[in-house]
Structures are given as C-alpha cells and as structure tokens.
Amino acid sequence: MTATSAERRHPSDAGTSPMRREGSVSRVIAADPLRLYHWVSDITRTPEWSPETRRCTWTGDVRTARAGARFAGVNRFALLRWTRQCEVVVAEPGREFSFRTLPDAKVADSTVWTFRLEPAPGGTRVTHAYEMVAHLTPGQERLATLLIPPHRDRRPDMARSLDRLADAVEGRTHARQARLGQTHTAEGPIDLTGVYALHHALRRDLDLLARAVPATPPADAEAWAALARRWHLCAAVLRHRTTGADAVLPLLLERAETAGDPAAREAAERARTERDRLTPMIDACAAAFHTLTSEPIPGAGIRERLAAEVAGLRDALVDLLAYEESTVLPLVQRHLSVASWQEAEQAAWQALGRLGPDVTLPRLALPSLALPRLALPSLVLPWLAQDTPRDELGHVLAHTGSPIARVLLALTRRRFEREHHVAFRWL
Known part of the structure; x- marks a missing residue:
C-alpha cells in the first residue's frame, strides 16, 4: 500500500x-x-x-x-x-x-x-x-x-x-540459507548458515564415529589416536553448545517472554533441557574413549561399550538437531532481530575458537587466527568444510566474513584430510 x-x-x-x-x-x-x-x-x-x-x-x-x-x-x-x-x-x-x-x-x-x-x-x-x-x-x-x-x-x-x-x-525478507541436509530450513531475514554448517558437521562426525568404533581393530593404535583426536573436537563443540556458551536460547527465551509467546518459550525451554540431557552421554563417551586409548591393546569389551555409547549419543543428537531446525529456528526468525542474532552468533563462534589445546591436531602447526566475525582455530574451518557440497561451500566460507577463510582452508585442508583418512580408514 x-x-x-x-x-x-x-x-x-x-x-x-x-x-x-x-x-x-x-x-x-x-x-x-x-x-x-x-x-x-x-x-x-x-x-x-x-x-x-x-x-x-x-x-x-x-x-x-x-x-x-x-x-x-x-x-x-x-x-x-x-x-x-x-x-x-x-x-x-x-x-x-x-x-x-x-x-x-x-x-x-x-x-x-x-x-x-x-x-x-x-x-x-x-x-x-x-x-x-x-x-x-x-x-x-x-x-x-x-x-x-x-x-x-x-x-x-x-x-x-x-x-x-x-x-x-509479512515475511517477504529472506536471507539466502545454506542447504546442508537440515531437516527443515527456517526462511527469514536471519542468515542461519553458521548453524546449519555446525549441524552438518556434528551429524557427519557422530555418524562416522558410530560406524568407525566397532570397525577399527583394537591393535591399530594410530587409527585409535586419530579417532580420539576427532572425538575431542566433536565433544568440545557439543559441550560448547550445552554449557551456556551458546547465547541464542537465553536470548530467545527473553524475547518470547517479552512478546508473550508461550509456545516459543516452551520450545526454547525444551531445547535447553534436551541439550542438558546430552551432557552425561558426552561424559560417558569421553570416559570410554580415555579407557580405550590409554591401554596398550584394549579389549573387545571396551570397544563394544564405546560403540554403544557413541551410537546412543548420535541418535539423541540427531533428534535434538531435527527439533531445533523444525521448531526453534523458525521461532528465532520470528522473534530475534538480525543485529541481536549476529551479536549472539559472533560471541558463540569466538567461544568455539577457544576450544583449547586438547582439540588441536599435532599435524596442524598453524596458530589460531582471529577473523572479523569468527575466531576459528586452524582445525575448525576444514572440519566445517569436510563433505560440504561444492555449491554450498562458498556460502559457508563467505559466512565467516573474511576473505582469508579461503586461504586458511587451503593451508589446512590437506593435512586435515590425511588425519581424517587415518581415523576412518577401517570404514
């Protein structure tokens, strides 16, 4: 009009x-x-x-x-x-x-x-x-x-x-959303590429780990060391999402309360509860990985216990991510401003960039680099890019907000892929 x-x-x-x-x-x-x-x-x-x-x-x-x-x-x-x-x-x-x-x-x-x-x-x-x-x-x-x-x-x-x-x-403003295998794509003004890229990487890794653990011979110490390093990265990202470093759910709860939207408040509370349920499952997997990799030649029983723990975590995570994509993220598009989302996302990714020495692969000697919007260690960028469809990779890299993302990926990708193939060679 x-x-x-x-x-x-x-x-x-x-x-x-x-x-x-x-x-x-x-x-x-x-x-x-x-x-x-x-x-x-x-x-x-x-x-x-x-x-x-x-x-x-x-x-x-x-x-x-x-x-x-x-x-x-x-x-x-x-x-x-x-x-x-x-x-x-x-x-x-x-x-x-x-x-x-x-x-x-x-x-x-x-x-x-x-x-x-x-x-x-x-x-x-x-x-x-x-x-x-x-x-x-x-x-x-x-x-x-x-x-x-x-x-x-x-x-x-x-x-x-x-x-x-x-x-x-009225819903005519839409950011370009990445298509990375998510259950549902929440259209709207907020670019959710970072979320979908993280979900894609977590789904992929938990599925790979669940299949690799029972397939890897107990005597292959090199493969188990590589699997443990990959697990440390995946677990650190999961802990980052479940221990409050992610500011999005508290922000959504605040905006839902202000808007008087009980459905949004209930969805955010449920997502937070489901995230909290993952913590003991992550701890159980971490303990089993530590036991298996600390023994010279671990027994088959330890491997079977680890396989069951990882498979259970994978299944729970798949359900949680599907719920977040189909229910929570559409509410994010409805209630959060672009500016408030970008502020929360920047803080979350900067926290992810400080994952610590336990997730740094020895073969990657590059230091962590602070990008304008993200602070990504040299390990995280090739991890996000792994198995990302070619037509979406450029969008994921552009989402970092820095032209050096492509340079960093080029410098780290080959070494990361070598480590990847060692970890999952028995698949």
Missing part, C-alpha cells in the same frame, strides 16, 4: 528554515498491533528497515523498551557517520512506541520519533511520525541539509522504512 503523509507543518517552517520540522506517513501492515509493537520497540531491529540507521544498542542493563530507557543509534549517510543518544518516551504495547534524540554538547537539536498502531481492515495502520522539539540554528540547519539532503524532509525515508518494515513482518 502506498504511504500517505500528513500535511501538517510546524509554524516555524514558514521563513528561512530549510528543514520540515514535523511530518508523518502511514500504511496498513498485515499483522496485529501487539506483534508490530514488539518489532518497532525492539530497537536492535531498526537497521532492518531504516535507510540511515546501522546499529542500535540499549544502554546499561536495559533490554526491553520502557519509558526512560536509553539507547544509542549509529547512523550513516554516504561517507558521514554519527551516533545519537536516545530516550524512550512512550512504550504502550499494541498502541504506541516513541523515543527522542537527546541534545548534547555537539548537537543541540532533539526530535521525537513515533510509531502509532491502530487496528485496521487487513491488519494494523502504522503511523510513523516525527517532530523536532529542539532546533538547530538556521545556519546549522542549512549545513545539515547540504551534507544530508534527505533531512530536508524526512517523510520519503520514513515511507521507505514502513515499506521495509512491512516486508520484514
């Missing part, structure tokens, strides 16, 4: 001011008012529809909108970049969300920005309005509009914001 604008003008617009000091646009979006409120009041989502805002973060311990809460917005136009401190003025769920930019020593102006929500045929009429309540001097206004022409009249950009908001809420 085409945006329509209010035609009211501030009395001081007459005269020398180059800026329109108030205005509004509106359109109907196919969603209920409460859902739209949770979208617009989640300031971390603002970059998803604003033509100018690049990042918004709450100040202090605040995580949800309430009157008086403050946040910082980073904005950009062409080569210009600036930050404004903001304060929430109105936070009425399902009705209105307003905030104002705060004047400071550098900028004396203040503008109130408002989203008003009213039920309408076909969904909710969203009115996006602004009013400058503290002005710049005429000279500063002329300079500002010269440097940033859209600030002459904010309504065209606001209309584009509502169009983008509608696209996001």
Whole structure:
C-alpha cells in the first residue's frame, strides 16, 4: 500500500528554515498491533528497515523498551557517520512506541520519533511520525541539509522504512540459507548458515564415529589416536553448545517472554533441557574413549561399550538437531532481530575458537587466527568444510566474513584430510 503523509507543518517552517520540522506517513501492515509493537520497540531491529540507521544498542542493563530507557543509534549517510543518544518516551504495547534524540554538547537539536498502531481492515495502520522539539540554528540547519539532503524532509525515508518494515513482518525478507541436509530450513531475514554448517558437521562426525568404533581393530593404535583426536573436537563443540556458551536460547527465551509467546518459550525451554540431557552421554563417551586409548591393546569389551555409547549419543543428537531446525529456528526468525542474532552468533563462534589445546591436531602447526566475525582455530574451518557440497561451500566460507577463510582452508585442508583418512580408514 502506498504511504500517505500528513500535511501538517510546524509554524516555524514558514521563513528561512530549510528543514520540515514535523511530518508523518502511514500504511496498513498485515499483522496485529501487539506483534508490530514488539518489532518497532525492539530497537536492535531498526537497521532492518531504516535507510540511515546501522546499529542500535540499549544502554546499561536495559533490554526491553520502557519509558526512560536509553539507547544509542549509529547512523550513516554516504561517507558521514554519527551516533545519537536516545530516550524512550512512550512504550504502550499494541498502541504506541516513541523515543527522542537527546541534545548534547555537539548537537543541540532533539526530535521525537513515533510509531502509532491502530487496528485496521487487513491488519494494523502504522503511523510513523516525527517532530523536532529542539532546533538547530538556521545556519546549522542549512549545513545539515547540504551534507544530508534527505533531512530536508524526512517523510520519503520514513515511507521507505514502513515499506521495509512491512516486508520484514509479512515475511517477504529472506536471507539466502545454506542447504546442508537440515531437516527443515527456517526462511527469514536471519542468515542461519553458521548453524546449519555446525549441524552438518556434528551429524557427519557422530555418524562416522558410530560406524568407525566397532570397525577399527583394537591393535591399530594410530587409527585409535586419530579417532580420539576427532572425538575431542566433536565433544568440545557439543559441550560448547550445552554449557551456556551458546547465547541464542537465553536470548530467545527473553524475547518470547517479552512478546508473550508461550509456545516459543516452551520450545526454547525444551531445547535447553534436551541439550542438558546430552551432557552425561558426552561424559560417558569421553570416559570410554580415555579407557580405550590409554591401554596398550584394549579389549573387545571396551570397544563394544564405546560403540554403544557413541551410537546412543548420535541418535539423541540427531533428534535434538531435527527439533531445533523444525521448531526453534523458525521461532528465532520470528522473534530475534538480525543485529541481536549476529551479536549472539559472533560471541558463540569466538567461544568455539577457544576450544583449547586438547582439540588441536599435532599435524596442524598453524596458530589460531582471529577473523572479523569468527575466531576459528586452524582445525575448525576444514572440519566445517569436510563433505560440504561444492555449491554450498562458498556460502559457508563467505559466512565467516573474511576473505582469508579461503586461504586458511587451503593451508589446512590437506593435512586435515590425511588425519581424517587415518581415523576412518577401517570404514
């Protein structure tokens, strides 16, 4: 629907001011008012529809909108970049969300920005309005509009914001998702490639280990050493996901609580419970691996016990990943902003990059390299790339956010594959 604008003008617009000091646009979006409120009041989502805002973060311990809460917005136009401190003025769920930019020593102006929500045929009429309540001097206004022409009249950009908001809420915004054998692909604005790549690697390794353990002769010490090193990596990744290093489930629980979505809260709680159930299974596998590899020639009974433990863990993990892909990740697309997901994902991958010396293969002498978005040890990248379809590998590497990912993979892949073939040669 085409945006329509209010035609009211501030009395001081007459005269020398180059800026329109108030205005509004509106359109109907196919969603209920409460859902739209949770979208617009989640300031971390603002970059998803604003033509100018690049990042918004709450100040202090605040995580949800309430009157008086403050946040910082980073904005950009062409080569210009600036930050404004903001304060929430109105936070009425399902009705209105307003905030104002705060004047400071550098900028004396203040503008109130408002989203008003009213039920309408076909969904909710969203009115996006602004009013400058503290002005710049005429000279500063002329300079500002010269440097940033859209600030002459904010309504065209606001209309584009509502169009983008509608696209996001109504499900027309989709990131390119990797196809890596997941049970279900959750479409939406968040790129879940990192999750699907990790799930692909975990499924593959647990299946390989479950088949290799009963097939490897007890006397092949070299193969068992390689299997143990591969197990250490896989176990470290699993522990990373089950001991709280993954910040996604707590964040989803928080957003589900805010949005009043009991189904999302129940799904996140179930996923966390199922993850916790894996911990004793991982411990049992680790103990069996230690017993088997510490004996000069382990007995067949130890190998059979290890085979049973690994197979049980594999089956439980397959069920958990299927549940997360079919139920939890669609809720992530619904409730989390792109910015909040990227922040949580970056923290999780950086923690994964600090897996420790017990998962570093002796044949890989390269140090851990810190990438802009991920901190991956030299072992993890070829592990993720192993058996990844050629047409998806480029997307997985691009998801690391660094051009050196391809270089790192080229330097480590051959040695990793040699170790891989030693570990699984009896298959």
